[in-house]
Amino acid sequence: MSTMIATPRLVVAAAQSGAGKTTVATGLMAALARRGLRVQPYKVGPDYIDPTYHTVATRRPSRNLDSWMFGEDALRALAARTMRDADLALIEGVMGLYDGAGAASEAGSTAQVARCLAAPVLLVLDARGMARTAAPLLRGLQAFDPALRIAGVIFNNVGSEGHYQLLCEVVRTYVEGVEPVGYLPKQASIRTPERHLGLVPSYEHSQVAAYLDSLADLVSRTVDLEAVLRLARSSGPLPAPEVSLTPISPSRTAPGSVPEPAGEPEPARPVRIGLARDEAFHFYYEDGLDVLRSLGAELVTFSPLRDGALPPDLDALYLGGGFPEVYRRELAGNAPLRLDVGRAIAADMPVYAECGGLMFLSEAIVDGDGLEWPMIGAIPVKARMQQRLASLGYVTAVAQGETLLARPGETLTGHEFHWSVLDQRPPGWEPAYLATTRRGGTRPEGFWRRRLLASYVHVHFAAQPAAAARFVAAARAYQEERQEGFRS
Numbered sequence: 001m002s003t004m005i006a007t008p009r010l011v012v013a014a015a016q017s018g019a020g021k022t023t024v025a026t027g028l029m030a031a032l033a034r035r036g037l038r039v040q041p042y043k044v045g046p047d048y049i050d051p052t053y054h055t056v057a058t059r060r061p062s063r064n065l066d067s068w069m070f071g072e073d074a075l076r077a078l079a080a081r082t083m084r085d086a087d088l089a090l091i092e093g094v095m096g097l098y099d100g101a102g103a104a105s106e107a108g109s110t111a112q113v114a115r116c117l118a119a120p121v122l123l124v125l126d127a128r129g130m131a132r133t134a135a136p137l138l139r140g141l142q143a144f145d146p147a148l149r150i151a152g153v154i155f156n157n158v159g160s161e162g163h164y165q166l167l168c169e170v171v172r173t174y175v176e177g178v179e180p181v182g183y184l185p186k187q188a189s190i191r192t193p194e195r196h197l198g199l200v201p202s203y204e205h206s207q208v209a210a211y212l213d214s215l216a217d218l219v220s221r222t223v224d225l226e227a228v229l230r231l232a233r234s235s236g237p238l239p240a241p242e243v244s245l246t247p248i249s250p251s252r253t254a255p256g257s258v259p260e261p262a263g264e265p266e267p268a269r270p271v272r273i274g275l276a277r278d279e280a281f282h283f284y285y286e287d288g289l290d291v292l293r294s295l296g297a298e299l300v301t302f303s304p305l306r307d308g309a310l311p312p313d314l315d316a317l318y319l320g321g322g323f324p325e326v327y328r329r330e331l332a333g334n335a336p337l338r339l340d341v342g343r344a345i346a347a348d349m350p351v352y353a354e355c356g357g358l359m360f361l362s363e364a365i366v367d368g369d370g371l372e373w374p375m376i377g378a379i380p381v382k383a384r385m386q387q388r389l390a391s392l393g394y395v396t397a398v399a400q401g402e403t404l405l406a407r408p409g410e411t412l413t414g415h416e417f418h419w420s421v422l423d424q425r426p427p428g429w430e431p432a433y434l435a436t437t438r439r440g441g442t443r444p445e446g447f448w449r450r451r452l453l454a455s456y457v458h459v460h461f462a463a464q465p466a467a468a469a470r471f472v473a474a475a476r477a478y479q480e481e482r483q484e485g486f487r488s
Contacts, residue, residue, distance in 0.1 A: 008232035011114040013093035020156035025092035027219035030057040040086035045094035046415040048283040068108035069463040076240035120151035128157035135174035158183040182223030270298040271315040271475035278303035283321030288461035316350040316475035319357025328373040350474040353454035359383040391416040397433035404453040405467035414457040
């Protein structure tokens with residue numbers, strides 16, 4: 001069985017990071033959504049921050065398309081599921097067009113995703129100080145993979161309208177099959193602020209609505225939006241296999257999993273998983289959260305920054321990544337919430353933490369000035385911020401014990417991106433994983449004990465739904481234990 005991807009779609013890519021593809025992609029999304037079009041946004045690769053701008057611009061959750069974590073069939077199925085009710089899908093690329101997991105592999109690259117979805121590419125080219133040289137750059141990108149269709153180009157950092165017209169003449173003279181569709185001028189006011197993990201998330205951009213309005217205004221003036229739509233509509237229909245994003249044998253309580261036989265009892269109530277979500281914790285894949293919901297989880301959001309206690313009647317906690325180091329003062333000052341999380345862990349509630357969540361579970365975050373900010377203290381280590389990146393890239397993680405997500409020897413895939421390092425491993429705490437990076441090195445990673453699992457590895461539940469099912473099953477077991485305790 002297969003379905004068809006008939007939605008017009010376009011990949012916004014660049015020759016390198018920093019060329020302006022996030023600005024262009026988000027501006028196109030905002031401008032086209034303002035016209036009344038239902039724009040479904042996507043981001044290639046493991047990125048949590050750019051999608052926050054997409055979501056505000058389109059009022060639709062942005063999704064990640066990662067061809068390293070997903071096979072092509074699953075990637076097309078995911079795209080088909082989420083863009084079927086949209087008028088247009090805009091897909092922002094990652095890094096340079098052909099950059100992926102390694103020098104000799106296209107896995108994880110924007111080019112691989114574009115080919116997988118049979119989507120034309122709209123290239124963003126930084127034209128600062130450039131004119132005729134744009135031609136060999138474009139022709140070289142075309143020639144590297146003739147199966148990839150680079151259909152259009154938008155120039156960024158253009159000095160004037162005359163500069164843009166010169167660039168158009170160069171492309172029309174020397175580059176076959178690529179249509180210039182517009183430009184963005186040199187204009188510092190439209191640049192989004194950055195810090196150590198990339199862009200400042202939209203959660204913290206106090207003027208995000210005004211920023212996106214001005215960006216949409218600019219794009220509407222200097223980009224031919226009809227030409228952009230024409231390129232997207234040239235993508236044509238694409239068959240997509242119907243690949244389930246939930247395990248083959250899902251829990252009977254999972255909504256929509258298998259029909260309940262007549263005469264059998266009603267499914268148990270959903271398990272309530274507390275989801276830390278605020279400015280300090282918001283690194284989650286929307287499709288991963290969808291998988292948890294499909295398995296019978298009710299995701300109950302709370303703010304470690306502002307809430308004085310956890311939501312009532314929780315069966316598990318999910319502490320995602322984010323910026324606890326930026327909000328260390330506020331987190332340290334919210335002692336009631338930290339104590340409540342500690343009590344939940346002491347009661348053996350299942351707790352899964354990734355990256356920033358791991359830092360939150362540590363004894364303290366040590367900032368760049370050496371000041372210590374107390375955290376929950378569930379794991380006897382300290383997270384020390386440093387001036388250089390500690391880890392970046394895809395990892396393969398082999399479980400070292402009976403953890404919340406996997407049995408011993410089972411493999412999970414994920415990625416890491418962090419600037420903090422931990423103290424020496426404390427005695428009595430087993431590593432959660434043996435992690436292998438793309439360079440081939442291995443190391444112990446993370447911590448596990450009973451129903452607590454914490455590591456720097458970000459896992460995509462839609463790419464490994466069995467891990468999601470195991471987490472929900474642990475929450476279900478805890479729920480049943482609590483109910484039994486109430487009855488006794």
